[in-house]
Structure formats: C-alpha cells, structure tokens
Amino acid sequence: MMNEGKSNSILVSGESGAGKTETTKLLMRYLAFLGGRSGTGGRTVEQQVLESNPVLEAFGNAKTVRNNNSSRFGKFVELQFDKSGKISGAAIRTYLLERSRVCQTSSPERNYHCFYFLCSAPSEDIKKYKLGDPSSFHYLNQSSCIRVDGINDAEEYLATRNAMDMVGITEEEQEAIFRVVAAVLHLGNISFAKGTEADSSVIKDAKSRFHLNTAGELLMCDCEKLENALIKREINTPEGVITTTVGPNSATVSRDGFAKQIYSRLFDWLVNRINASIGQDPSSDKLIGVLDIYGFESFKTNSFEQLCINFTNEKLQQHFNQNVFKMEQEEYTREQINWSYIEFVDNQDVLDLIEKKPGGIIALLDEACMFPKSTHETLSQKLYEKFKNHKRFAKPKLSRTAFTIQHYAGDVIYQSDHFLDKNKDYVVAEHQELLNASRCSFVSVLFPPAPEENTKSSKSSSIATRFKMQLHELMETLSSTEPHYIRCVKPNSVLKPAIFENTNVLQQLRCSGVLEAIRISCAGYPTRKLFHDFLHRFRILAPEILKEKNDEKTTCQKVLDKIGLEGYQIGRTKVFLRAGQMAELDARRTEVRNTAARGVQSQLRTHVAREQFLILRNASVCLQSFVRARLACKLHGFLRQQAAVLKIQKNIRRYFARRTYSQLCLSAITLQTGLRTMAARNEFNSRNQDKASIHIQSRWRRHRDNLSYIKLKRAALTYQCAWRGRVARRELRQLKMAARDTQALKVAKEKLEERVEELMSRLSLEKKLR
Numbered sequence: 001m002m003n004e005g006k007s008n009s010i011l012v013s014g015e016s017g018a019g020k021t022e023t024t025k026l027l028m029r030y031l032a033f034l035g036g037r038s039g040t041g042g043r044t045v046e047q048q049v050l051e052s053n054p055v056l057e058a059f060g061n062a063k064t065v066r067n068n069n070s071s072r073f074g075k076f077v078e079l080q081f082d083k084s085g086k087i088s089g090a091a092i093r094t095y096l097l098e099r100s101r102v103c104q105t106s107s108p109e110r111n112y113h114c115f116y117f118l119c120s121a122p123s124e125d126i127k128k129y130k131l132g133d134p135s136s137f138h139y140l141n142q143s144s145c146i147r148v149d150g151i152n153d154a155e156e157y158l159a160t161r162n163a164m165d166m167v168g169i170t171e172e173e174q175e176a177i178f179r180v181v182a183a184v185l186h187l188g189n190i191s192f193a194k195g196t197e198a199d200s201s202v203i204k205d206a207k208s209r210f211h212l213n214t215a216g217e218l219l220m221c222d223c224e225k226l227e228n229a230l231i232k233r234e235i236n237t238p239e240g241v242i243t244t245t246v247g248p249n250s251a252t253v254s255r256d257g258f259a260k261q262i263y264s265r266l267f268d269w270l271v272n273r274i275n276a277s278i279g280q281d282p283s284s285d286k287l288i289g290v291l292d293i294y295g296f297e298s299f300k301t302n303s304f305e306q307l308c309i310n311f312t313n314e315k316l317q318q319h320f321n322q323n324v325f326k327m328e329q330e331e332y333t334r335e336q337i338n339w340s341y342i343e344f345v346d347n348q349d350v351l352d353l354i355e356k357k358p359g360g361i362i363a364l365l366d367e368a369c370m371f372p373k374s375t376h377e378t379l380s381q382k383l384y385e386k387f388k389n390h391k392r393f394a395k396p397k398l399s400r401t402a403f404t405i406q407h408y409a410g411d412v413i414y415q416s417d418h419f420l421d422k423n424k425d426y427v428v429a430e431h432q433e434l435l436n437a438s439r440c441s442f443v444s445v446l447f448p449p450a451p452e453e454n455t456k457s458s459k460s461s462s463i464a465t466r467f468k469m470q471l472h473e474l475m476e477t478l479s480s481t482e483p484h485y486i487r488c489v490k491p492n493s494v495l496k497p498a499i500f501e502n503t504n505v506l507q508q509l510r511c512s513g514v515l516e517a518i519r520i521s522c523a524g525y526p527t528r529k530l531f532h533d534f535l536h537r538f539r540i541l542a543p544e545i546l547k548e549k550n551d552e553k554t555t556c557q558k559v560l561d562k563i564g565l566e567g568y569q570i571g572r573t574k575v576f577l578r579a580g581q582m583a584e585l586d587a588r589r590t591e592v593r594n595t596a597a598r599g600v601q602s603q604l605r606t607h608v609a610r611e612q613f614l615i616l617r618n619a620s621v622c623l624q625s626f627v628r629a630r631l632a633c634k635l636h637g638f639l640r641q642q643a644a645v646l647k648i649q650k651n652i653r654r655y656f657a658r659r660t661y662s663q664l665c666l667s668a669i670t671l672q673t674g675l676r677t678m679a680a681r682n683e684f685n686s687r688n689q690d691k692a693s694i695h696i697q698s699r700w701r702r703h704r705d706n707l708s709y710i711k712l713k714r715a716a717l718t719y720q721c722a723w724r725g726r727v728a729r730r731e732l733r734q735l736k737m738a739a740r741d742t743q744a745l746k747v748a749k750e751k752l753e754e755r756v757e758e759l760m761s762r763l764s765l766e767k768k769l770r
C-alpha cells in the first residue's frame with residue numbers, strides 16, 4: 001500500500017462458520033503489528049479496534065446451526081494510515097443486524113450472546129436487573145439450547161465488561177446498556193389477553209404485569225404509558241387524534257417490534273460509541289479495509305434476513321468476478337497480449353433479479369409494504385408473475401408463498417411469510433415518544449425525537465432499500481481500493497476439527513469461483529505495470545540500458561531480458577508479469593538497494609560511531625575526573641572522619657582509662673590509707689604498748705636501780721662512813737699524836753673536824769632524801 005500509494009481492501013468471504021471472523025481477527029492483529037505505534041502512551045487505535053471485538057461479538061453474535069459464534073451483522077473495519085504508514089485512525093461500519101433473532105429463536109440456535117451473559121452475571125447484577133435463569137424468559141426459552149459448549153457465559157459477561165472498559169465505555173454507560181438488555185428480556189415476558197371490548201387487549205396476569213413494571217423501571221419510563229404504548233394506538237385523522245386499542249396478537253407484534261427496535265438502536269449506539277472512542281483521522285488518504293460479512297446461508301427455512309445476507313454475498317461475488325475475471329481479461333484484450341479467454345459464471349442476472357429498480361424483488365417488496373392491504377401471499381403472487389421466465393427464479397411446486405433463487409453458491413428456497421413485517425423499518429410513534437421521555441438520558445438518546453417532516457418518510461423507509469444503499473456505498477469504497485480476497489472454506493458441517501467433507505469443500509471452492517481464480521492466476525498475469533512505472537522501479541537492475549536512447553517499451557524489454565525473466569508479456573502500455581515474478585524482481589531490487597545501502601550505511605555508521613566515540617571519550621574523561629574528584633573528596637572525608645573517630649576513640653578511651661585509673665587509685669589509696677592507718681594504728685598501738693612497757697620497765701628499773709642505788713649508796717656511804725671514820729680516826733689519832741706534837745696538828749684537827757661535820761650533814765641530807 002505504501003509503495004503503490006493506493007488504499008487496499010481485504011474481502012473475507014465464505015460460508016457461515018467457515019472462519020471469516022477468526023480470519024479477520026488474525027488479519028487485524030497482523031495489520032496492528034505492521035502499522036502499530038509501539039511505545040505511545042495510552043491505548044492505541046489498533047488495540048482499541050482489537051478490543052472492540054468482544055463487545056461487538058457479545059451483542060451481534062449468536063449460536064446458529066452452523067456456527068456457535070455466528071456474526072449476525074456485517075462488519076467493515078477501515079484502518080486509516082498516516083504518511084509514515086502507521087495506523088492513525090479507524091472506523092467500524094456495521095451492516096444489517098439480524099433483528100428478528102431478538103424475539104425469535106428456534107432449537108438448536110440461541111439468541112444474542114449478551115442475554116445469556118447477563119443472566120449469568122454476578123448475583124448483585126442479577127438482583128439489580130431482576131433477572132433469573134435464561135429459561136424463564138420467553139425470548140430465550142423458545143429454543144431448548146441455553147448453554148453452548150466452550151462458552152462460559154459468566155466469564156464472558158466479565159470479559160465483555162472488561163472489553164467495554166478498554167474501548168472507553170464508562171461504568172454508567174455499561175450500567176445503562178445492561179439495563180436496556182434486561183428490559184428487552186422483561187418486555188418479552190409480557191403476555192396479553194383479550195380485553196372486554198372487541199379488538200382490545202389487557203395485560204394477561206400478575207406475572208406479566210411484574211415484567212411490564214420491571215421493564216418500565218429499567219427503561220426509566222412511565223409504566224402506565226408503556227402499557228398504553230403496547231396495547232393502544234393513536235391515529236391522526238383530519239378530525240384529530242383517535243385512540244384505538246389492539247388485540248392480543250397485534251399487541252404481541254407491537255411488543256416484539258418495540259424490543260427489536262430497542263436492541264438494534266442499542267447495537268448502533270455501541271458501534272458509534274466504539275468509533276467515537278477509537279477516533280478517525282480525517283487527514284488520512286490511505287486505508288486498509290477488512291470486510292467480514294455474514295457468509296452465504298441456506299437453511300431449511302430461509303426468510304428476509306437470508307435474502308439480504310445472500311444478496312450481500314452475491315454482491316461480493318460480483319466484485320470478485322469483476323476484479324478477477326472481467327476486468328483482468330478485458331485488460332489482456334486491450335493490451336493485445338496472447339491470451340485465451342477463461343469462462344466464468346457471471347452473477348449479474350441474480351443481482352438484477354434482487355436489486356434492479358424498478359422491477360427487482362426489493363423494489364416489489366417495498367411497493368408491497370406501501371400498501372396496507374398487501375400480504376405475503378399477494379407479494380408472492382406478484383413475484384411469481386413478474387419472474388416466471390427468469391432463469392434464476394423459480395416457484396416451488398407445493399408452496400404459495402415460497403420462491404427459489406439460484407444463487408452462485410446454490411439454490412435457496414425463501415419463505416416470504418414475514419417479508420413485509422421484517423422489511424418495515426419504522427418506530428411506532430408511541431414507542432418513540434415513550435422512550436424519548438425516559439428519565440434515563442442513555443435511553444432517551446437511543447430514541448431522539450424524530451423531526452416532524454421526516455416522520456412520514458421514516459414510516460415508509462424499508463430495511464431492504466437501506467441495506468441496498470449501504471451495500472452500494474460499501475461497493476464504491478471497495479472499488480476505490482486494491483482488492484484482496486480471502487476465501488474461507490468450511491471443512492465440515494459438524495463443527496469438529498480435522499474432518500474434511502470433500503464434496504462439500506469442492507462445492508464451496510467451485511461456487512465461490514476459486515477454481516477459475518486459480519486457473520486464471522496460473523495462466524494469467526496478476527501483476528502489471530505501466531512501462532514508465534516499471535522503469536522507474538526497476539531501472540537500478542540495469543542502469544547501463546537506460547543510457548541507451550530507446551523508447552520505454554524497448555527499454556523494458558531489454559531490462560527484462562537482461563534480468564533473465566521468462567514467461568512475461570509486453571502489452572501496448574504495460575508489462576505483464578506472471579505470479580511470483582514481481583516478487584522476484586522486488587527481491588533483486590531490494591538486494592541491489594541493500595548492497596548500496598550497506599555501503600552508505602557503513603560509511604555513515606563509521607562517521608557517526610567516530611563522532612559518538614569522541615563525544616563519549618570526552619564525556620567519559622570528564623566523567624572520570626569528576627568521579628575521581630568525588631572519590632578523592634569522599635576518601636578525604638573518610639580519612640578525616642577516621643582520624644576524628646580515632647581521636648574521639650582515644651579521648652574516650654583516655655577518659656575511661658583515666659576514670660578507671662582514678663577510681664583504682666582512689667580505691668588503692670583508700671585501701672592503702674586503710675591498711676596504712678591500720679598498720680600505723682597497730683604500730684602506734686604497739687609503740688604505745690612498747691612505750692608503756694618501756695616506761696613501765698624504765699620506771700620499774702629506775703625503781704629497782706634506785707632501790708639498789710640507794711642500797712648501794714647507803715652501803716657505800718656506810719662503807720665510806722665506816723672507812724672514812726676509820727681513816728679519819730686513824731688520822732685523828734695521827735693528828736692527835738702530831739697535835740700533840742705541834743700546832744699543825746691543831747689546824748689539821750680543825751680541818752678534820754670540818755670535814756667530819758660536812759660528811760655528817762651530807763649523811764643526814766641523804767637520810768632525809770631517802
């Protein structure tokens with residue numbers, strides 16, 4: 001798409017249950033991977049598109065005979081790309097939701113998944129919406145199939161709510177959505193009985209009234225008005241508005257119509273809401289559209305929906321024929337290349353039969369809807385009459401209302417019984433007014449007031465015509481894009497893996513024109529390019545040939561010869577290539593470009609790497625010096641800290657040591673003092689004792705010595721006295737002898753006398769002292 005500058009579309013087709021939806025999901029995932037924006041904040045467009053699938057499947061898919069998860073609506077997803085090839089926006093367009101399923105299901109089919117999911121919701125939700133087992137609701141219990149293998153309704157309910165969160169549907173909106181879904185279920189349980197007057201009806205019983213009131217509460221509208229809207233009709237006449245009543249059957253039809261309208265509007269709202277939250281890119285001019293539309297259907301009983309579905313498939317088949325066969329072969333002829341024409345089955349006549357205006361089935365159906373007196377029988381008669389000679393139309397032998405159309409995929413018998421009702425697309429004015437006046441803004445938005453002048457035209461609008469117009473628009477979109485086809489083939493009808501029903505598979509391949517498509521792609525030239533475009537793209541494979549001054553055709557021929565391709569053809573203005581040759585040329589071109597790119601890249605990378613290296617080196621040197629400075633600072637700080645710590649430790653230790661020492665000293669001194677005091681006291685005591693004993697001894701000795709001295713002295717004195725007396729008497733006798741002789745003796749006599757006296761006084765003194 002980016003190379004060619006042209007939008008693309010992928011048309012996924014096949015029978016119901018062949019795998020279209022699954023293929024579409026894989027495609028979307030692949031495109032999201034290719035064009036996704038990684039790393040952007042929030043949810044990307046592609047994520048939101050992928051996450052919208054569970055929401056649309058919950059409300060638009062149902063179990064059918066052919067597929068447990070059959071899409072009951074068509075879907076065209078438009079991925080918009082910006083100039084850089086990234087997804088910049090997306091839009092989902094849906095086509096013709098099968099409304100009748102809301103009110104009518106038959107075994108073994110189911111109604112839309114969301115009803116069953118809601119009935120398996122957590123108990124608080126069940127209580128809030130006054131729900132119960134699915135089999136208690138008329139819209140669900142018409143079929144005996146309530147559960148489907150492989151679908152866990154309770155888990156799916158939570159998954160759907162989760163997906164709603166993802167696509168940006170708020171909690172209040174989700175609450176309102178499920179309230180409306182529950183209201184539809186309750187509406188279905190309202191039964192009517194015949195009223196007292198003719199053509200009138202009343203609410204059948206208390207149970208029906210309960211459901212009526214619950215539906216009214218859930219839709220937040222007046223219950224009495226809801227009842228009137230179901231059993232009464234207002235008719236505008238020139239004289240004024242007349243209110244009439246309707247019988248039970250008409251009331252039931254009115255109820256079902258009401259429920260279908262609500263559900264289809266809810267579905268449209270969901271699609272619009274998802275589109276609004278994904279966002280479009282108005283500036284985008286390139287898109288890839290993926291079309292997943294309901295597959296061809298042929299049941300036992302086929303009705304209006306099957307006609308629309310098969311009409312769509314016919315349209316798509318024609319698009320396929322146009323692109324693969326008609327246009328292809330026309331171009332071969334125009335370009336005058338060697339070609340033998342391949343036949344194919346053209347389905348233009350079936351399309352004319354259905355959509356031609358005037359005179360096609362849809363036109364006749366619309367016409368019949370305009371006449372109040374038309375019935376399905378009159379419609380059938382008209383069809384039989386009009387197409388009695390049409391080779392694609394037939395009347396089954398024993399039926400008065402059925403008709404057969406020979407589709408490209410086989411004959412289908414349609415029962416026209418409900419064609420008229422199903423084709424009418426108008427909202428009963430009373431229903432419109434009632435819900436528009438709802439106290440719930442969500443419900444009133446679903447039913448905006450219809451403009452006065454449009455009321456008439458909307459009454460007459462038909463579903464088939466609207467659908468035809470939608471398809472026409474779709475075809476126009478597809479025509480402006482490069483189409484790609486994916487044909488899904490259903491291997492078996494028992495929905496089991498690894499079983500291939502060969503006849504069935506072959507029939508599908510034949511009907512969808514795949515066999516002819518294979519023949520044409522084997523024999524044909526799927527790729528073609530204008531000479532100029534071809535040379536512009538592939539000139540790099542042979543640049544020297546371009547230097548020669550030849551015309552474009554010859555240059556193309558020479559380039560292709562040089563490359564050595566075989567089997568191609570040169571037309572008048574274009575080069576026609578066989579399947580795979582373009583890819584081969586592209587591969588060679590890519591190789592040449594890659595080699596050149598590698599040279600440029602290596603030079604550029606060297607330059608960039610050197611620049612980066614220098615920047616890196618400077619930065620790293622700067623960083624290193626800074627880091628080193630920081631480390632040195634840190635080390636310095638650490639060392640300072642360590643020194644401080646040591647100092648503090650030293651001081652603390654010194655303090656503690658000193659304190660301990662002081663305490664020790666004090667204790668020692670105290671101890672020493674005590675001991676010394678004790679010793680001194682002992683010494684003192686002993687000295688005192690010694691002194692006392694010495695004193696005593698000295699006193700005693702003195703006393704003893706004094707006594708002995710006194711004794712000695714006395715003795716000495718006694719001796720001395722005795723001696724001296726003897727000596728003195730001897731001297732006295734001598735003196736007396738000398739005195740007698742002389743005077744000297746007289747003096748000596750006197751001296752001796754004095755002496756005797758002195759000694760006598762001393763002796764008396766001593767005697768006194770003693």
Ligand SMILES: Nc1ncnc2c1ncn2[C@@H]1O[C@H](COP(=O)(O)OP(=O)(O)OP(=O)(O)O)[C@@H](O)[C@H]1O
Pocket residue numbers: 014015016017018019020021022023067068069070071072293294295488
């Ligand atoms: N590629 C696949 N791999 C495994 N199973 C697949 C694949 N494609 C389809 N199936 C199985 O087939 C079933 C039907 O596929 P899917 O819903 O895609 O069919 P469909 O063609 O879209 O049908 P319808 O037209 O009814 O919507 C899937 O539920 C799945 O079980």
